[in-house]
Amino acid sequence: MELRALSRLAAPAVAALLALTTGCTGDTVQGRPGASGLRDPYFPRAGNGGYQVDHYALDLDYDPADGQLHGTAVITARAEQALSSFNLDFSGLNVEGVTVQGEGARYNRTGNELTVRPAEDLEKGEVFRTEVDYSGKPKPLADPDGSKEGWITTEDGAVAVGEPLGSMTWFPGNHHPSDKAAYDVTITVPRGYEAVSNGELRSRVEGTDGRTVFAWHSPEPMASYLATAAIGRYKVTTGRTPSGVGLYSAVAPGEDAAGGGPLGRLSEMVEWGSGRFGPYPFASAGAIVVPAGTLGYALETQGRPVYPGAPSEELVVHELAHQWFGDSVSPKSWKDMWLNEGFATYAEWLWAEDHGGPTAQEHFEAFRTGDTDVDQDADVDWAAFPPADPPGAQDISADPVYYRGAMVLHRIRQEVGDEKFFALVRGWAEDHRHKNASTADFTAYAEEKTGRDLKKVWDVWLYGRARPA
Numbered sequence: 001m002e003l004r005a006l007s008r009l010a011a012p013a014v015a016a017l018l019a020l021t022t023g024c025t026g027d028t029v030q031g032r033p034g035a036s037g038l039r040d041p042y043f044p045r046a047g048n049g050g051y052q053v054d055h056y057a058l059d060l061d062y063d064p065a066d067g068q069l070h071g072t073a074v075i076t077a078r079a080e081q082a083l084s085s086f087n088l089d090f091s092g093l094n095v096e097g098v099t100v101q102g103e104g105a106r107y108n109r110t111g112n113e114l115t116v117r118p119a120e121d122l123e124k125g126e127v128f129r130t131e132v133d134y135s136g137k138p139k140p141l142a143d144p145d146g147s148k149e150g151w152i153t154t155e156d157g158a159v160a161v162g163e164p165l166g167s168m169t170w171f172p173g174n175h176h177p178s179d180k181a182a183y184d185v186t187i188t189v190p191r192g193y194e195a196v197s198n199g200e201l202r203s204r205v206e207g208t209d210g211r212t213v214f215a216w217h218s219p220e221p222m223a224s225y226l227a228t229a230a231i232g233r234y235k236v237t238t239g240r241t242p243s244g245v246g247l248y249s250a251v252a253p254g255e256d257a258a259g260g261g262p263l264g265r266l267s268e269m270v271e272w273g274s275g276r277f278g279p280y281p282f283a284s285a286g287a288i289v290v291p292a293g294t295l296g297y298a299l300e301t302q303g304r305p306v307y308p309g310a311p312s313e314e315l316v317v318h319e320l321a322h323q324w325f326g327d328s329v330s331p332k333s334w335k336d337m338w339l340n341e342g343f344a345t346y347a348e349w350l351w352a353e354d355h356g357g358p359t360a361q362e363h364f365e366a367f368r369t370g371d372t373d374v375d376q377d378a379d380v381d382w383a384a385f386p387p388a389d390p391p392g393a394q395d396i397s398a399d400p401v402y403y404r405g406a407m408v409l410h411r412i413r414q415e416v417g418d419e420k421f422f423a424l425v426r427g428w429a430e431d432h433r434h435k436n437a438s439t440a441d442f443t444a445y446a447e448e449k450t451g452r453d454l455k456k457v458w459d460v461w462l463y464g465r466a467r468p469a
Contacts, residue, residue, distance in 0.1 A: 012314065033048060035049030036049075041333060042144075051078060054181055054182065055183070056224075061188040062231055066188075070135045078126070082123055085115055088114040089173060097131075104119065114132070138150065138164065138169045149224055156252075158205075158232075159283075159306060164225055177436065180436065181384035184427070189394075191210050196236075196248075197227070198216060199220075199302075200217055202215045202217045255291065267317060269271075273321060282302065282328070284303050284325040285320070286304045293309070300327060317348050321344040328432075336388075336437070338387035345406035367407060383404060386404070386463045400415055424449045
């Protein structure tokens with residue numbers, strides 16, 4: 001530990017020297033800079049152009065006592081053009097050094113952009129490794145809607161939640177949902193703490209220095225906003241569903257009721273979802289329950305949603321459904337959020353329909369009439385804007401995206417009947433498994449799969465600005 005601390009103290013000076021002395025070599029610059037943003041309709045600076053990431057290897061060291069995070073990110077990517085430089089999204093933390101293909105690289109910071117200039121230009125198609133050493137106290141971000149995201153401290157640790165841009169507060173990367181990658185996350189914490197991330201726990205090693213090292217592996221592609229790291233004195237439970245999906249949940253002290261409540265039915269819910277939507281898309285499922293009040297929302301972090309306190313049954317179903325719709329099939333841009341939230345909300349209606357509650361039709365009618373006896377949320381302004389065209393970044397998680405999004409799906413069901421509708425839902429999840437998809441992709445797929453012209457549904461419910469009659 002002492003040697004590592006010493007090397008980190010020396011790193012800033014070495015990095016400064018490298019930044020001054022390294023640069024592109026050769027007489028002619030063959031590459032050009034990658035774009036510092038993907039021009040997303042709502043977050044134009046999110047993500048970066050010129051490359052696609054294949055894999056993130058994150059090595060994190062965190063001590064809740066001082067709130068310091070020390071990290072090394074090794075990013076393996078493929079150049080989609082010849083690159084003289086490229087950008088990584090990164091917020092707040094101090095960069096101590098950058099290498100590309102093992103050689104020192106020049107870099108500079110402007111806002112949330114880390115611009116990296118390799119010692120030699122990268123060729124189109126070249127697979128390259130970028131290593132970034134960094135440290136500091138991560139600070140959360142404020143969403144356009146006012147909510148808090150990123151690296152959030154808890155009573156005895158921290159949790160990382162990333163939708164839409166918060167992941168850049170704890171690791172550098174290409175932070176746009178259109179660039180999905182595999183992940184390996186290693187977290188070192190003081191003994192007595194648990195460290196939880198996505199995927200499967202490959203190892204847990206108790207060191208002789210009073211530290212514990214957790215190694216997590218996520219082989220399936222994951223959008224960076226779905227990555228998480230949770231550190232605390234959690235109670236961990238494990239298991240397996242009848243179909244063989246691994247279960248791993250971590251519950252914060254004082255939230256013990258979560259384990260025996262709706263989360264106690266998680267195995268049943270996974271099996272139900274597999275019957276409705278097709279095979280569960282990941283090797284493991286579970287939950288992270290942080291202390292109530294830590295966050296104002298739950299988030300569908302891949303394979304292991306984060307809940308602020310003990311969740312309701314409807315919330316567990318909602319976040320579980322996101323594993324198919326949002327996590328496996330991810331949006332191409334943030335404008336496509338209704339494909340996440342509409343499907344997850346409709347899953348709540350289907351769960352109720354299959355378990356003695358109101359049918360999806362009754363939910364649909366409740367929203368049309370404002371009947372809160374059927375659905376307590378039925379009096380929200382679900383028709384304020386079309387779900388496929390939110391007015392601004394602050395609206396991508398607003399009520400119409402959820403509830404009118406679900407109503408769009410029910411209108412398709414009304415038009416085509418149950419057999420074709422559920423074939424559509426399963427086909428959508430299967431044919432776009434671990435990929436990205438847009439609203440245009442879905443509307444074309446729905447018409448092809450059902451053999452029906454659904455233009456009236458799109459015009460009135462999906463894109464129409466007036467309240468549907």
